[in-house]
Amino acid sequence: MIALEHLSIVSGTFALERVDLLVPTGRYAVLMGKTGSGKTTLLEAICGLRRVTAGRIRLLARDVTGLKPAERDLGYVPQDRALFQTMTVWENLAFALRVRRWNKDRIAERVEELAALLGLTDLLLRRPHRLSGGEAQRVALGRALSFQPRVLLLDEPLAALDQETRIEMHTLLQTVRERTGVTTLHVTHDLEDTRRLADLVFQVRDGRIEETKI
Amino acid sequence: MSAIEPTSATDPAAVSPRVPSDTFFWLALSILGGVYVLLIVAMLLAQASFTSPGHVLAALDSPAIRYAIKLSLLSCSLTTILSLWVAVPIGYLMARWDDGAIRRFLERKAAAIENGTRRWYARPLRILCIPIRLANPKLWLDAILDIPIVLPPLVIGLALLILFQTPLARWFESEIMVVTFAIPSVVLAQFTVACAFAVRTMRTTFEQINPREESVALTLGCSRAQAFWLVVLPEARRGLLTAATLAWARSLGEFGPILVFSGATRMRTEVLPTSVYLELSIGNIEAAVAVSLLMVFAAVAVLILLRHYGGEWALGKVVRP
Structure with a gap:
């Protein structure tokens, strides 16, 4: 479950005031809104990367408002993917597991599993600058899912992908959802993504969030 | 040079404008730039032709100059390490400080x-x-960090000398370590200037690293320190190398502050630029030129070495998806 309760965020020139949002466990929610409406800011606040001025954030019934990003146990895919440039795909996927001091065999097993799920098996030794947009996106998704978080936050994951790759990614995201049951909040301004993926649709407008029909 | 043909002769409106050849443009730029390159090369060649291997060997044979070489290598390396040690935190803080x-x-x-x-x-x-x-305090801090770059070198030496006349510094010198007119003063004088260049380089380096990578690392379970060690620093390695090169080369050539703060005593605080100065002052131009050439070789060798490895190390870097 992802729950925002009367959440206020001030960021530079704009503010989100007392917004509420509820994504029940296991559901796939899409958050829509114009560029600059504060969607990314909201995701960053949920991740713990941005301070909130008021309100509470609860993930799976746990109040995480005051917790560090590392303690929130969520997977985050930022818009620019931000893959670790000096690491191979394998190392990107294994990063969170190494930080968590998993043993080597378990890490290798998990990376293999992720690579199979996301179609990255042949790319494991590549570095990010040699990946296509769709491949990089799959690595970013795999990195976010690697430590099996219960919550997944996606910031415009399909922007800047060509139509064919986009459709592949739709299928992939559906598969991920079926296999992992991860509660997802997906930020986009694309109607097609919304139609294909969403159980629930929210709209950011003038500093507030409303649930809408597709 | 090729003439430009109009693309469609039938439609007068579609006739492209006639563009003169670009040769003149490239030629003008090349000549303007070439003059400077020529000046550098001519300068080095003239110096090289002024001396002979015999002179260089004779210079290498002098105990004073051998001492200067050793002290230069030692102090420059020490300065480089100290500079990086300081430039990395300052550069990172300045790059990530959102004002x-x-x-x-x-x-x-x-x-x-x-x-x-x-x-x-x-x-x-x-x-x-x-x-x-x-x-805005960031503006001020930024200006302070650039002071060693813009101040005349002699003034830096003088300022250091005066600093070491203060009671606290005098206590330091009497109780812990003699600095003024001794070897530590050489390192401190070099460090004061070289570090400013390293700071600038590291700051630019960190500014070019996508801060979102650190953000993601935080969500993946890292503390700030882990994100810095595991993600940022490996990406900054080329910048680190550049900063080290710059700091080393700057300190090798440092003379003004050393002359004032450390003095020019043979076999004591004599670094290579001091040797050039001392040899020149007694009219021994051959030895001065020989030592200069040694410095040129050392500097060029370091540049080539580091550029080469820098290039190799940098392969895994940048070009973001």
Whole structure:
């Protein structure tokens, strides 16, 4: 479950005031809104990367408002993917597991599993600058899912992908959802993504969030 | 040179404009730039032709110059390590310090005063608002960090000398370590200047690294320190290398502050630039040129070595998806 309760965020020139949002466990929610409406800011606040001025954030019934990003146990895919440039795909996927001091065999097993799920098996030794947009996106998704978080936050994951790759990614995201049951909040301004993926649709407008029909 | 043909002869409106050849443009730029390259090469060649291997060997044979070489290598390397040790934290802090909130706050205050009146004193008021806008501490820190770069070297030496006349520094010298006119003063003089260059380089390096990578690392379970060690520093390695090269090369050539702060005593605080100065002052031009050439070789060798490895190390870097 992802729950925002009367959440206020001030960021530079704009503010989100007392917004509420509820994504029940296991559901796939899409958050829509114009560029600059504060969607990314909201995701960053949920991740713990941005301070909130008021309100509470609860993930799976746990109040995480005051917790560090590392303690929130969520997977985050930022818009620019931000893959670790000096690491191979394998190392990107294994990063969170190494930080968590998993043993080597378990890490290798998990990376293999992720690579199979996301179609990255042949790319494991590549570095990010040699990946296509769709491949990089799959690595970013795999990195976010690697430590099996219960919550997944996606910031415009399909922007800047060509139509064919986009459709592949739709299928992939559906598969991920079926296999992992991860509660997802997906930020986009694309109607097609919304139609294909969403159980629930929210709209950011003038500093507030409303649930809408597709 | 090729003539440009119009693409469609039938439609007069579609005739492309005639563009003169680009040769002149490239030629002009090349000549302007080439003059400088020529100056550098000619300078080095002239110096090389002024001396002979015999002179260089003779210079290498002199105990004073051998001492200067050793001290130069030692002090430059020490300075480089110290500079990196300081430049990495400063560069990172400056790169990640978001002063947007302070800037917006000061701007609002200044604008409120400026727009408060339309009377005759509105204009002078605007000038009075300049200090408000300049109250941003990041601007000041930035300026302070550039002081060693813009100050005349002799002035830095003098300032260091005066600093070591203060009671605290005197206590330090009497109780812990003699600095002035001794080897530590050489390192300190080099460090004061070289570090400023390393700081600049590291700051630019960190600014070019996508801060979102650190953000992601934090969500993946890292503390700030882990994100820095595991993600940022490996990406900064090329910048580190550049900063090290710059610091090393700067300290090798440092002379002004050393002359004032360390003195030019043979076999004591004599580094290679001091040797050149001392040899010149007794009219031994051959030895001065020989030592200069040694420095040129050392500098070029370091540059080539580091550029080469820098290139190799940098392969895994940048070109973001």
